[in-house]
Amino acid sequence: MRKPQIDYAAVFQALPGMVALLTPELVYADANDDFLRLAGRTRDQLLGRYIFDVFPENPNDPAAAGMRETRESMLRVVATGERDTMALIRYDIEDAERPGHWQEHYWSPVNAPVLGADGQVALVVHRVEEVTELIRARGGPGSDSRARVLEAELYTRARELQEVNERLRQAHTREREVALTLQAAMLPAPSPLGHHRAAVRYRPAIGALNVCGDWYDLVELPGDRITVAVGDVVGHGLGAACVMGQLRSALSATARVAQGPAQALEALGLYALSVDGAESTTVVKAFIDWESHTITYSSAGHPPPALLHPDGTVTFLDQATDPPLGARPEHVRRPQASTPFTEGATLALYTDGLVERRHEDIDTGLARLADSLTRHRKSEPEPLADALLADLLPSTGTADDTALVVIRL
Template structure:
């Protein structure tokens, strides 16, 4: 039996209900007939244009949040590669025949990813149900009183939900601001480490709720040595940021008295047992000794540091990996490994936001990091940090925090 030849473009145009396709930059790539009809726009007015240039926010409504919520939903799809269903949304549209007149609309949107062969999002499917008539009280002569009463009740409930969502959004925004301020205070620029060059970066996740617990720390040790660490607390928001602060301070203190990174992580693990929310935290610790040209390191469930040699070779330091903090019921000594480095080499420590994508195996992300280091490795640490973030993070923002430390050895 021959397979039918299906014109998928024709199918898309005929789909019942409003459906549009947008690029990861939120530019319209296509829209079906119902979308054009119900949105009151022509194809020429949509295609190739940024979504919020076509449908700006109602400037007369100070409480309007539709544009922000829609943008954040779409960016979550781009960053996570997963579908995002939005709550009932009010988004007024300007009447194309009467500029300056805004018409109230209620929508129920769903945004879904279309993935390319490399697992990256190449398109966003934006499906919208127009539900304005279901939530608007019509009243008037000849209308069915029970239907009108039901619609009025639905409209009132929709208004209440909108108010609740707005209050929740503001509370979440306040939490995000506090968490970011806490992280900024606890993640300052590194103090000078002798004549050695270092760069640090922290990039928060996109979205109101997605401030996480990523952190870094650099400690100057006696002789020509430093201790460097990068960690990631499980969870989001203010609570994760608070746990991050406690663990970072504890590990920073432990590094000053520990014989090596494994012993420092053992002390941190014992401390973490008494900190709510610290379980399953991942962290990697490295001691760098310029007198012996060695790096001694230990990892508690964290992605391996990358060592870029002057000849462009990239080696991942993965010979001393153990479970995250609190993963074992009893205390067990942690492993430790040592490797030599050549003068002019570069050490890169990072959190999983730099390399991990939900649709990929972690080896793919590590390979991408290795390629980027090979391309940009000759740059100084500050320029290299910017290049890595530009190459490896989505242009629209990531759904996970990213901490990055680069040290020229």
């Protein structure tokens, strides 16, 4: 059976109901026929213009909030890449033929993202149900009072829902600020590692709750050695930040007396059994010895460190990977492996926020990381860390936080 040829542009124009497409800057890219008809605007009056230049707020209504709420909803879609369903709003429209005359309108909007090939929001679909006639419905004799009650009830419940949503967002924002402050206090400040050069970065997630599970740690050891770790706690918010602080401190202390990374992770795994919320935490630990030019590492379910060689090739250290902390009911010795390095090489440890993307195989993210490392191989750790974040993180942010450590070997 031959696949039908579908004219999607024609389908868009014929959609029953108001639908418009906007750029991430909230400029009209297209609108279907119902949108133009019900909004009282021509295509030339919309396309290429900023939405709130076309539809400003009614200056005669001091309680008007339709423009602000619509803008916040659309910006959330652009920032998160997630659909945002709004409560019923009143958003009056100025008569295009009679400037200064405003028509009362009630709308039920939904804003949804259209993602581009790079995973970023390329368009915002703005679908609107015009419910003005329902709200202002009038029946036969004797029904006017009931219609007014219905109108008031619907609008009041919608406003209450919108206010509850706003309070929740404000509470999430406060929790995010507290969690970030707590995390900043617990993560070690960058400090010199003898004569070695290193850079650390942390980027929080864009969501109010999706923050504070990632950490990093660097410790100087006797001799010309250091140990470095990067970890990721399952969970978000204040709870994850507290668990992160406990695990980071425990591993940092253990690394100073352990014989190697596997032994350090074994001790951390036993400790994690007594910490609520620590199960399924992933972490990678590496010991770097400049005298023997050797990296010894062990991973508990974490993405593999990337070793950038001076010639631009990249090796992923994936020969000593075991399940995350608390994944086994009994204690089992963890594996470790060693690999040599040459002077001028670079080691990058990171959390999954740097390489994992929804609907994408992890190998694609690792290949993207390798390519970025190769292209910037001559950069020092500080500019290299910035380049990796710029290359690999979407400009709109990600739904997971990201920790990164770059060390010149």
